[in-house]
Each structure stands twice: as C-alpha cells, then as structure tokens.
Amino acid sequence: MAPQTDQSASTPRLSLRDITVRFGGLTALESVSVDVHPGTVVGIMGPNGAGKTTLFNVVCGIYRPSIGTMAVDGTVVRPHPHTLTKHGIARTLQGLGLFAGQSVLDNVVAGLQHDTRHTFVEELLSLPRAVRDEREKKDRAMAILEKLNVAAFAAAAPDTLPYAIRKKVSIARALVSNPSLLLLDEPAGGLGHDEIDELAQLIREIPQSGCAVVLVEHHVDLVMSVCDRIAVLDFGKLIAEGTPEQVSADPAVTDAYLGVDAA
C-alpha cells in the first residue's frame, strides 16, 4: 500500500466534484465528490444499485453528469470514451472485451491505438516509420505481458485461454498505454481465491509508478486490502470516505453495506 502522505497538499490526479446523475426521475448519483491522488488506489464500494457503475461511467465519459465537474491534474475535462487516453486514462471492462479473432499480443497492442505516430498511407506502403512504430508497440505490449507473467500466451487466441489469463490480458491492454489513471471495473469477478490474491498483488504494484487507480469492486476483502482510501456509496449518495480502517469502522457503512453483504 502506498505510504500515506499529506494528500491535501497535492493536486488530485482525478477530482470529481458534486457529481449528480439523473436517469429520468431517478437520481443515480447525488452531489458525489471524490479525489484520487497520484500513486494511490481508491476503491468505490456500495451495495447493489448504489451508483458505482454510474460513477465509473461518468469518469469514462459514457455518462454526462447533470451537475458537477471532473478534473484531471487540476484541469476540468469532459472526456469521451474514445478520448480517455488523451487524458492519460485507461480502463478495463466488466466483461473482458477482448477481440476473439486476434492474438493476445494484438489485443494488447490495441491498447496503443491512440499512440500511433505514422499515417495510414505509411502503413499501407509499409514505410520505415510505420514499421518502426508497429515494432515499438509490439515491444511495449510484450513487456507488459512479461510483467504480468502471461507473455507465454502472446500468440494464443484469447478464447482458448483460462479466464484468469484473459483477465490479465485485459489489464495488460489497459496498462500498456502507461496511464496516469487506471480504472478497474470489477476486476475480481469470476476469479478464484488464489487468483484474487495475485490480482491484489498486481493492483498494489501499479501505483508505484505514480499511476492512480480507481477500483470499483464488490469483493470487500480485495478492496480493503489494496485501497489507500475508499468511497462508499448508498442510494447514489457518498455516505463515507476514508482509509479502509475508517470506513470499516463507520456505522453508516456497516448499516448500508457491510452488515448486509459482508456478514
């Protein structure tokens, strides 16, 4: 876990202010504010329907809040899903979202699609800049696969691999762009105990490079063990925010969430 620093002194990597999202008459999020500082992991927890996915989708630019702002490194942004990498943001999907017809390596290279420095014509004609660019992307993809101990599967088709390996490939695809903010959506889903332990180890290592991590996750033990801070939602409202120790000792959290789901 990252050492606790005086975070109030630094600019948050991600700052969500008074985010309100309405779906017709339903208020899915009401004035939610969360800060995520560089080199930290922030968990978003809450019972079913609390608003976790909605908040995640606001950060990904899928939903536009009715009220509220999102800032990255102090600058207010209005991202779209296809402009996330411009803001240094990468995400994993709840489903893995891997391309079945492509190799593991090509799936990870796809995470660099916005990092292309050659033109379409240069690629068509296999001109040196295009060849060099593609080689560099493959090298970066291989490096991240090696880091995650799945390089041996680089040539395989994802749908021939066990779920836990595919999960790592989806995380590799998000990490390959060297994001400054990584959004993980339910990464523990479908994994067994040992695999979750391995995932926890990986999540703890990501902030060492300064990357900030937002973790939306139902698995309470995972959230408690890897997060520096946790924001707890209930019925669209932020009911608690703090360290895992503070949050787990908060009676509002016990009532709303832990008392129900983690008993």
Ligand SMILES: Nc1ncnc2c1ncn2[C@@H]1O[C@H](COP(=O)(O)OP(=O)(O)OP(=O)(O)O)[C@@H](O)[C@H]1O
């Ligand atoms: N596109 C939508 N249209 C209408 N209502 C929605 C939409 N998306 C979410 N909601 C509603 O907003 C509320 C928050 O949903 P959300 O999916 O964000 O919760 P969650 O905490 O992610 O739940 P879960 O843990 O079950 O995934 C719920 O009442 C849900 O029914």
